[in-house]
Amino acid sequence: MTIEPSDSAPGSGGRGAVAGAGTNGSAAGGTPVALTHLDSAGRACMVDVGEKPLSERFARARATLRASTATCAALADGGLPKGDAIAVARLAGIQAAKRTAEIVPLAHPLPLAHVDVAIAPKPELGRVSIEATARAHARTGVELEALVACTSAALALYDMVKAVEPGAAISDACVIEKRGGRSGIWRQEPALVTTTECAPAHLPRAGAQAAASVGTCALLVVSSRAASGARPDRAEPHLRALARAAGLSVARFAVLPDDPPALAAFMRECADREGVAVVLTSGGTGLTADDRTPEATLAVADREVPGIAELVRAHSFARTPLAALSRAVAAVRGRTLIVNLPGNPNALVELREPLAPVLRHAAELLSA
Incomplete structure (x- = not known):
């Protein structure tokens, strides 16, 4: 298995970069910014969010499993040696999201209100789209929980297909939407939103027209x-x-x-x-x-x-x-x-x- 970097992750400068949204110490325009998980001595630390207000937090993330047409078709039909891979992967993603703080060292334990994972095999394209959403009433965002959910689901899918295709690859893991907190609403560019088949039912479908002005x-x-x-x-x-x-x-x-x-x-x-x-x-x-x-x-x-x-x-x-x-x-x-x-x-x-x-x-x- 290979895990490939995405050229469309927020702050990467690729086609998914959004103005003003930077990671890894630089803003989208290249201006250096301070990393929040470092103290004045440059040591890693947990960010103190105690003074931040509670608010509704939402995040959506995606990942892709790339495999042969035959493997993707077997995933869709439930015809793999280990059984129903999609059901197993969904549960793996949901379970992992609830343990994000144990996986990511400086993440805050959050009272998740809801986690969902949607998986859409596309045999004709040789890929499986995985999309996860997370929601909480908390002092910090749930982007990590959504990312952990979709990447853990992707790993579970790989575990289910590795017997027939060990060269399957996981790629394009990124946050595509977040809401709540001072930054308000942030989304990746529409071209990067995953396919409509993978959009959870409670979210607007990718490519849907914006609501008419009132x-x-x-x-x-x-x-x-x-x-x-x-x-x-x-x-x-x-x-x-x-x-x-x-x-x-x-x-x-x-x-x-x-x-x-x-x-x-x-x-x-x-x-x-x-x-x-x-x-x-x-x-x-x-x-x-x-x-x-x-x-x-x-x-x-x-x-x-x-x-x-x-x-x-x-x-x-x-x-x-x-x-x-x-x-x-x-x-x-x-x-x-x-x-x-x-x-x-x-x-x-x-x-x-x-x-x-x-x-x-x-x-x-x-x-x-």
Whole structure:
């Protein structure tokens, strides 16, 4: 057996490299970065994740077993000397994922909520596609668990076929999707996603069309200093990322000072004249005298949607108890949803995953 390196692994610089995603000490563009598993003396160490918030984590990884057409066909038909290789390999992958911390020395033991392994023989191509997914509510990601699952399943398959084809090869092991944490959602380029036959049922099929837009939105950064040019605005790219994740196209963006009448006028115009589905505001929701975004929102609201504000606070609370000081509100004016969000860019990143589907569904309901 041979284990071949993949030219499409994240950070390898191959066709699977994603801008900004680097491994082995360098970013995709070649800029050196610090390895997180080394301490100040250069010794290997376990990363302390104790201060990180709990969040939903998901990862998907793949690997390939390359063998002859006859061997792949025997795998598909269950005609190997050792019996049903696919069933054995699936269980091997799931079992291995649960013991990742025992296999990878510096990995954290994680409370896995779910692991799945999908195996698709393709005799006509001389390969077997293996795809694994892992999910947990944890402080760190489950990429290793997904990788351990698919590579262990590949090893189990090799064990089942080695009697008839000892030259079978395992290749192309890599993470192709991850969600959760500060980095949000990351995926390999679509051309690298495995075949549709290997996609678990609860995931979008490779090559599937992106969901249609549910409408337009307006983005409003509330900051007197940013509006005056005294400091740069850092919230805009994260607001736009949230809008994209919710299926919303940005129709308008503004940076305004902490002036309730001006804020209310912006929200009113976006809802009444421009008819956007959602208005997202960032900033001005705290306790200082200038923080008046909630007042401006309530001044134009027909009715409140308290559950959204509660979701934002609850998710932020896992990161810092200071989230209790937020006065953010969510409300509806006509057919437009208005949601107050924190001004902290890191908080906007953390909120993207739980909030995006809520915004999307709310926009669909209001437009019905």
